[in-house]
Amino acid sequence: MKxxxxxxKCTGCSLCAAVCSARLVGEFxxxxxxxxxxxxxxxxxxxxxxxxxxxxxxxxxxxxxxxxIVEDKExxxxxxxxxxxxxxxxxxxxxxxxxxxxxxxxxxxIKCDVCRGKPRCVEICPTQTLKTAE
Amino acid sequence: xxGYNGKILRxxxxxxxxxxxxxxxxxxxxxxxxxxxxxxxLFNELKPGIDPLGPENKLVIATGVVTGIPFPGNSxxxxxxxxPLTGIxxxxxxxxFFGPELKSAGYDAIVVExxxxxxxxLWVHNGKAEIRDAGNIWGKLIREAQKIVKDEVKDDRAVVxxxxxxxxxxxxxxxxxxxxNHAAGRTGLGAVMGSKKLKAIAVRGTGRVRYxxxxxxxxxxxxxLKDKEAxxxxxxxxxxxxxxxxxxxxxxxxxxxxxxxxxRKCLFNGYDKISAETLAKSPYVVRHNTCPYCSVxxxxxxxxTTPYELDPEYTTPEYESVAALGSFCMNDNLVSxxxxxxxxxxxxxxxxxxGGAIAFAMECYEKGKLSKENVKGLGLTWGNHKAIVQLxxxxxxxxxxGDLLAEGVKRAAEKLGGGTEEFAMxxxxxxxxxxxxxxxKGHGLAYATSNRGGCHLQVETDDMFEGQLSSEIGIDxxxxxxxxRDRLYAGPEKVRIVKIIGDLFAVFxxxxxxxxxxxxxxxxxxxxxxxxxxxxxxxDFTIDELMKxxxxxxxxxxxxxxxxxxxxxxxxxxxxxxxxxxEGPYKGETFPQHVLxxxxxxxxxFRGWDEKTGIPTRKKLEELELEHVADNLETHGIIxxxxxxxx
Numbered sequence: 069m070k071x072x073x074x075x076x077k078c079t080g081c082s083l084c085a086a087v088c089s090a091r092l093v094g095e096f097x098x099x100x101x102x103x104x105x106x107x108x109x110x111x112x113x114x115x116x117x118x119x120x121x122x123x124x125x126x127x128x129x130x131x132x133x134x135x136x137i138v139e140d141k142e143x144x145x146x147x148x149x150x151x152x153x154x155x156x157x158x159x160x161x162x163x164x165x166x167x168x169x170x171x172x173x174x175x176x177x178i179k180c181d182v183c184r185g186k187p188r189c190v191e192i193c194p195t196q197t198l199k200t201a202e
Numbered sequence: 203x204x205g206y207n208g209k210i211l212r213x214x215x216x217x218x219x220x221x222x223x224x225x226x227x228x229x230x231x232x233x234x235x236x237x238x239x240x241x242x243x244l245f246n247e248l249k250p251g252i253d254p255l256g257p258e259n260k261l262v263i264a265t266g267v268v269t270g271i272p273f274p275g276n277s278x279x280x281x282x283x284x285x286p287l288t289g290i291x292x293x294x295x296x297x298x299f300f301g302p303e304l305k306s307a308g309y310d311a312i313v314v315e316x317x318x319x320x321x322x323x324l325w326v327h328n329g330k331a332e333i334r335d336a337g338n339i340w341g342k343l344i345r346e347a348q349k350i351v352k353d354e355v356k357d358d359r360a361v362v363x364x365x366x367x368x369x370x371x372x373x374x375x376x377x378x379x380x381x382x383n384h385a386a387g388r389t390g391l392g393a394v395m396g397s398k399k400l401k402a403i404a405v406r407g408t409g410r411v412r413y414x415x416x417x418x419x420x421x422x423x424x425x426x427l428k429d430k431e432a433x434x435x436x437x438x439x440x441x442x443x444x445x446x447x448x449x450x451x452x453x454x455x456x457x458x459x460x461x462x463x464x465x466r467k468c469l470f471n472g473y474d475k476i477s478a479e480t481l482a483k484s485p486y487v488v489r490h491n492t493c494p495y496c497s498v499x500x501x502x503x504x505x506x507t508t509p510y511e512l513d514p515e516y517t518t519p520e521y522e523s524v525a526a527l528g529s530f531c532m533n534d535n536l537v538s539x540x541x542x543x544x545x546x547x548x549x550x551x552x553x554x555x556x557g558g559a560i561a562f563a564m565e566c567y568e569k570g571k572l573s574k575e576n577v578k579g580l581g582l583t584w585g586n587h588k589a590i591v592q593l594x595x596x597x598x599x600x601x602x603x604g605d606l607l608a609e610g611v612k613r614a615a616e617k618l619g620g621g622t623e624e625f626a627m628x629x630x631x632x633x634x635x636x637x638x639x640x641x642x643k644g645h646g647l648a649y650a651t652s653n654r655g656g657c658h659l660q661v662e663t664d665d666m667f668e669g670q671l672s673s674e675i676g677i678d679x680x681x682x683x684x685x686x687r688d689r690l691y692a693g694p695e696k697v698r699i700v701k702i703i704g705d706l707f708a709v710f711x712x713x714x715x716x717x718x719x720x721x722x723x724x725x726x727x728x729x730x731x732x733x734x735x736x737x738x739x740x741x742d743f744t745i746d747e748l749m750k751x752x753x754x755x756x757x758x759x760x761x762x763x764x765x766x767x768x769x770x771x772x773x774x775x776x777x778x779x780x781x782x783x784x785e786g787p788y789k790g791e792t793f794p795q796h797v798l799x800x801x802x803x804x805x806x807x808f809r810g811w812d813e814k815t816g817i818p819t820r821k822k823l824e825e826l827e828l829e830h831v832a833d834n835l836e837t838h839g840i841i842x843x844x845x846x847x848x849x
Contacts, residue, residue, distance in 0.1 A: 079491065079499035083272060095416055096272050194427065194499075
């Protein structure tokens with residue numbers, strides 16, 4: 069499963085980040101969500117969400133020194149194994165989509181796991197900026 | 203306490219001191235936040251009769267229990283003080299990023315008191331606050347000032363609320379701008395900040411408020427967002443997203459109630475040149491803007507180069523602003539309307555009052571009450587967009603005739619004399635927003651009785667209810683059949699709706715929610731708000747408690763006003779509304795004084811106030827658990843003292 073982003077539709081409301089963090093860490097903390105929106109800086113002229121789209125090239129996998137980004141064959145996606153991840157940030161450096169980010173604790177990288185097949189951000193996005201793609 | 207930080211920041215500018223105070227749960231539950239909390243603090247702490255621009259006045263910025271909870275419409279906060287424009291209860295609301303950020307920074311509210319000798323700004327971050335020198339930003343326009351503050355605090359995610367030159371120059375309708383374009387617009391609170399030499403308040407927080415049932419809050423959000431159709435604001439068929447609130451302009455024109463030419467006309471020939479559809483089709487809209495966690499995105503960023511250059515960061519085309527600087531002044535030049543709005547935002551001034559003041563000046567000029575000397579080279583004729591744009595800047599800088607208009611239309615008319623009072627369209631000193639009350643009687647009563655003067659946001663009625671019921675708050679077909687909801691009906695049942703909605707809106711302004719997202723203007727049901735409050739705080743909140751809380755807050759603000767001398771005599775409408783509408787579907791319609799008189803009788807009766815004076819009775823205040831308010835009014839000789847029992 070892949071995600072598709074239509075940046076021009078985004079209004080910057082950040083509801084995606086709210087529901088994402090609620091699922092990942094059980095609280096509304098946009099800084100801990102896998103999808104994040106730049107609009108939180110009010111004067112930003114370009115607003116769009118950033119999230120891992122599960123690209124075919126996945127340079128993050130090769131960049132990881134401890135092989136913490138592992139394949140989930142069932143869903144056809146790559147996810148971060150939090151236990152293995154050291155939070156070095158190498159994957160974040162190489163991702164051309166700015167799809168990964170470091171948890172505020174700096175101990176692991178946050179990467180979207182498409183909510184195990186039913187991405188909530190897609191479900192709630194008011195403008196269909198975020199969609200699923202096969 | 204869950205759902206709140208339980209902490210209020212008190213800033214004394216005279217002493218240069220900041221202190222933390224607790225927000226007790228009992229106070230929070232009784233007054234919620236926003237308007238309610240501000241009224242509680244200001245009623246207790248302000249002495250009646252003080253100068254709103256003196257050091258005795260206090261400014262309260264308050265969030266509410268829902269502020270920052272991810273849900274459409276929850277990103278609001280209230281700014282309050284005694285108003286320098288009206289001399290009574292002053293209140294304005296802004297949306298955007300400031301409220302949620304203040305809550306993340308660890309505070310529910312800020313109380314600013316005293317007066318600084320030199321310009322300062324306040325920097326609030328993660329539970330700490332400091333007063334800093336603002337010598338280098340005093341005099342700067344909104345954005346320049348905000349950028350310097352962000353540089354100084356070394357955090358570009360800080361959110362800044364700030365006054366512009368209009369606030370510094372004590373323009374009586376100066377506002378406070380949060381970000382660049384979210385204005386706490388009405389009642390001149392920017393001038394209160396200016397009088398205290400407080401240029402800006404910057405907030406930044408990374409903390410979070412604890413909620414009782416976070417999972418439930420998420421469920422409520424997901425459920426809300428599933429209804430894609432309702433998300434864009436159900437009030438408008440094409441959605442607030444596409445047109446914003448300017449969709450109103452065409453509606454009022456089509457129904458013959460678009461305030462034009464200082465309420466002398468109700469149709470504007472050039473309306474389609476400044477309408478929402480024209481704007482939506484124009485090349486000026488760069489993108490849609492939103493507040494955090496809102497699905498509506500009613501705001502837009504505009505760009506244009508001719509005949510005026512527009513600065514995209516400032517321009518916010520809202521109905522009231524477009525009507526104020528457009529139809530009300532007979533201006534059909536779209537870009538000039540946007541330019542005038544941009545300048546209001548740049549200098550920090552309320553667009554409604556600015557438009558009202560300019561239309562007042564135009565009528566004075568037309569009728570020979572302002573000499574050519576007064577308006578040198580302005581060409582102050584109806585619809586002259588160059589004059590409008592120029593005058594906005596002159597008011598902000600208090601230059602020439604702008605100095606007079608900066609006092610607001612009530613004071614300006616008093617100074618000019620010569621019958622100009624009849625052109626001053628205000629209630630209790632607050633310039634009227636753009637709703638033609640001759641064609642919507644409930645709104646007329648709302649204007650006359652709103653606690654902040656001529657205001658459309660403390661009660662909405664009439665057209666709004668013709669098609670929309672809400673059985674949860676008792677507005678249903680049985681109790682209010684269609685004829686009672688008719689826009690021209692002015693009988694007791696209409697008054698009852700005005701009372702119910704006044705209470706409901708009092709609590710909306712305290713929660714604090716955006717009225718575009720909740721009943722009757724938006725899709726979120728009142729029951730859902732009650733669920734959000736309960737999930738956030740762990741209280742077993744109910745609609746009954748919500749409505750009673752609203753009534754308590756409405757009465758508290760009225761008590762604040764009666765202590766300043768407001769009584770029945772002040773609950774009135776401008777004389778112009780007794781004259782017939784000149785054209786359109788409602789041609790000939792008036793708002794006669796005897797109609798208002800009857801409505802007021804019923805209003806005071808339903809409110810449990812004294813019918814002769816319009817003053818809340820002790821019985822009513824005690825029923826609302828406002829004993830301390832009744833005692834206070836008694837001390838001031840406003841309500842009779844309780845006869846002492848014989849031993």
